[in-house]
Amino acid sequence: MGGPRQLRLQGRSGSAQLKTTTSATPEPAGQVEFIPTEVPITWLLQQVKLPGGLVGAAHVLSFKIDRDAEGCRTPRRNPQVEAALHAARELCAWSKRVCQFMNQRIFSKAERCAKVQAHTGRDGFLALIASTHQPSELFVPVLPLFEARAAEEEADAAGGDGDGGDGDGTLVSVTAAAAEAASTPVLRIGDINAMLAEQRRALEAKWATLADACPPADDGSLLSPVELKLSIAVKHLDDCCSQLSQGVDYIEAMLKKQLLDAVGRLVTPADFQRYMDFHGQRLFKPEYAPKPFCFAVRRPDHYPEGTLTIEHLSPDRSRGAIHTSGAIHTICRRVAEPVAPMSFALDAATRVSFTGERFVHAYVAHQFGDPPSPPPSPPPPNWRSPPAPCTGSGASVLMLGARARQFSSFMLLLGRMGPAGTFEQKHALILQNKDAVDIPLMLEALPSATEFRDAISSLSPEQQRFAKAYRAMQLEGSVFGILVIQLKPQLEALLKLPHDALTKEIALTQQLLDLFIQYQIPSDLLTYAGPASASPEEKLEAVRGHVAAIYKMVEAAKEGELHAARQQAMMEQPFHEYAESFGDTSAGSPPRRNARSIQRTASSASA
Known part of the structure; x- marks a missing residue:
């Protein structure tokens, strides 16, 4: 090893006279310097x-x-x-x-x-x-x-x-x-x-x-x-x-x-999760024990509109597939009505307030430790890499599953909880008529309080204050939120219909959803505008008449668009009908022989 405190353990010098049968020097002239071969001990x-x-x-x-x-x-x-x-x-x-x-x-x-x-x-x-x-x-x-x-x-x-x-x-x-x-x-x-x-x-x-x-x-x-x-x-x-x-x-x-x-078997993260769920049922009281995250989307005294679950997805390396390990178990707190209203923004000028039941879930994710990190420099050829941890399979992935029943519909909003009673939605979708979606949840773990404190211990006071303020913002906005909106009650309130008026009106409900979603019809054209003392049947009949009138107008608009498209096609290909009569279905001018025949017929008629 070099340096001022170099210690020489052994050394010698030697030389050799090389014999060759050629006149050229077998080795290049001059002195060759070698890079020292060092190793830390x-x-x-x-x-x-x-x-x-x-x-x-x-x-x-x-x-x-x-x-x-x-x-x-x-x-x-x-x-x-x-x-x-x-x-x-x-x-x-x-x-x-x-x-x-x-x-x-x-x-x-x-x-x-x-x-x-x-x-x-x-x-x-x-x-x-x-x-x-x-x-x-x-x-x-x-x-x-x-x-x-x-x-x-x-x-x-x-x-x-x-x-x-x-x-x-x-x-x-x-x-x-x-x-x-x-x-x-x-x-x-x-x-x-x-x-x-x-x-x-x-x-x-x-x-x-x-x-x-x-x-x-x-x-x-x-x-x-x-x-x-x-x-x-x-x-x-x-x-x-x-x-x-x-x-x-x-x-x-x-x-x-x-x-x-x-x-008796290779323990996977899914097996360990079942192990913890088993002991959770034994250690906690029934009212505090973790329960599967599987809920029915329903109104009181009504048949469920669908289901909402969060499940484990564990990769099976032996079969090269992914299998479901069941719903996750969460500690749940139910906040019944009446509750303070919350809101979410449709755009910069519109906010929607909502109430209803609220559930707060706490989930403890269990996973095996990561494998040892590889050495910083490339290993020699006969070096054996460190073994991977005894996981058996990769860590499980959470999957949000939503299912809608036949003749049912609801809206699902995904986002996070914001400050001051707000919900910051990132994605929204409508499920209806046996729709089923599976959405993977990309979770990101934040450092624990001890890890965060150790990480900022060497920073300046100004940097520590900024890091703490930024972490407070992260913690406040790190709660994942799911908002379920049932569409039939909202349609009834929007159209000024009595409660449960659309429960058995399957065709009318589907037509209303099509008009609102596909054609973006303003709600004022469909809302009941008669006296409030009218019977539920009269209100439904009035809304049904508005829907029929709008559909009639839509059909007329479709016919007008089809007629305009047909006229446009005839203007672009004026001889298309003549080509079909002479056996040529291709677009453009008729065949040359047929054109001469038409010209002779026209000349005879004029004579």
Whole structure:
């Protein structure tokens, strides 16, 4: 590593005289500068500590998962293991770069070096290089092993009965608290030190076989045992890092399998939602228990006009489809009449006031945690990506469903609750005669109070005040609202008809809706304008007469438009009728032969 506090662990210089049969230089003239290959080892050094802070004592390797941390989910999904895997990924990438440098810049040149050829020969050199790429014979001590010990063996679980536990040459020692080691299935400390000793013995044996296979390090040759040791060490480091990733993934998969075997199925967000609904029915009183969001659109003492629901939609990855998990359960508060009127705007100059029953719903959405974020830099080829969380399927989506029954109609307005008793509608639609719509609800979660407070803690006082004011506006306008307007009572009030006058007038109601929606007829042309003391039948008959008159006028207008369109078509194609009489149905002038025949007939008649 560079810098003013650079510490050199090992180094040497060497040269080689390349032999060639051509007159051209095999390598470009000049000096080639190489970019330093660096890797941060801060995390690794942070795991090595002094026991009790005593200066001069042996260093101890200490790694522990904080199970009380908020981000701790499983032995694989926690901040400490994520940091370890990130450090291992960087070491793995560094070892790849070092191996590539050794192969391209040293081994490829050493093959033509006279000293190396004189010492090993070409075949011996190729075998020597191949041995550095096959470190599989080296023992990798990174293993996900557990040991099931009997009760009488737990007393000496923390002992160092393995070989090599106290050997010389170790930089750090592996220790554990006796209270913890005696009751866990983790391998004994002596066994762990024995595996580390076996790793060190295998490396030393491998290096010993290379000592006599190439020129010594002090003769200035380009290739020496130092380069071979480095190549084997970094390749072995790559294997250790890869096996670390595979080991923690194996433990995660094992725990997942145990959980699936215990539960009997793969738990999805929909299953967890049903689990919470089940316990909600048991814990809450009946009047406070969450209830399914499914309501009938109806008037008192009348048959329902339709239904309104909010359902879960969960993707089924195994079948590649989306299935409904049922209506969501909400905690509901009903506000009965009389209530203060609310209003919504039709345009900038028109507002509509409304009353009626109001329901306030509170819904708690449950979802599984997001998968771990990918590392910032691209991983090496043999790096295994972190496993996804045990969700089984994606998070559920909420779907608003509205259904209208036959010969029924109502209006649905969607928006949010505004300030000062207003409703800010964004969408509106009319459902009638067995219409059915499904509208996905795109929900957006706001930060919690704690998250918001932590996010603005480093801002200036002016920025904090602005952020708090903006959040207050978001919270005030974040309540999703659904407004249902039944059309028959509104038509009766608009046309000055008695209550329930249009309940059994199906044809008249449909004609009124067509005139208002399709033709935009002013309501003054259809409203009853007679005496208020008239009977309901007389009022209905008067409105029916107005509707018939308007329809008669509409039919006359349609006939006029058809006649005008027919005249326009005849003006554009004046010979179309003659063409049909002579067997040519194409538009335009009649055939040439038929035209001459018509001309002769006209000449004979004039003669």
